[in-house]
Amino acid sequence: MYDKVSNEAAVSALYLALQQDESHIRKRAVEALGQIGGEAALPALLQALSDPSSGVRERAVSALEGIGGEHVIPALHSALMDEDFNVRKQVVESLGQIGGEATIPALHQALNDESSSVRKRAVELLGQIGGEAALAALRHALNDESFSVSKRAVEAIEKLIAVEPESTEGEARMDVAAPNPV
Secondary structure, three states, X not given: OOOOOOHHHHHHHHXXXXXXXOHHHHHHHHHHHHXXXXXXXXXXXXXXXXXXXXXXXXXXXXXXXXXXXXXXXXXXXXXXXOOOHHHHHHHHHHHHHHOOHHHHHHHHHHOOOOOHHHHHHHHHHHHHHOOHHHHHHHHHHOOOOOHHHHHHHHHHHHHHHHHOXXXXXXXXXXXXXXXXXX
């Protein structure tokens, strides 16, 4: 016999929960905001990206992934600077789930992450997205200090070249092989 509350009322209550001292309460609030989704939850989730608890920040990234769309990409891009490895790794995974060319600049930035596993996953996702901008970012990864990252970059580039139309296949190979004239 209870009436459902409006999303606005629920978001308002959950926003207050984000102010609690206990991180597990804040985590649950972020999860609930993610279930609500949409524009109503967006401001509170953006605020949660700066929570002192890395677990809350990681869940906020996942919730933003659930909202999706290009409008969450700038916030995820900024979250790549998080001090916590798990948050940055979740950001890369979330960018991969959102996909599309709009995620390429953020994934390119992830190629500079201190963690080779974050860089390797960014390479894999850039290879899946494809296109000229992804190819340019993958060229950057060829010189990675980690063998596994460089190897994945070569594999991703090979796959991109294989799907190029026959008329430009030679051009793509030349672009990849040509040294950067910087």
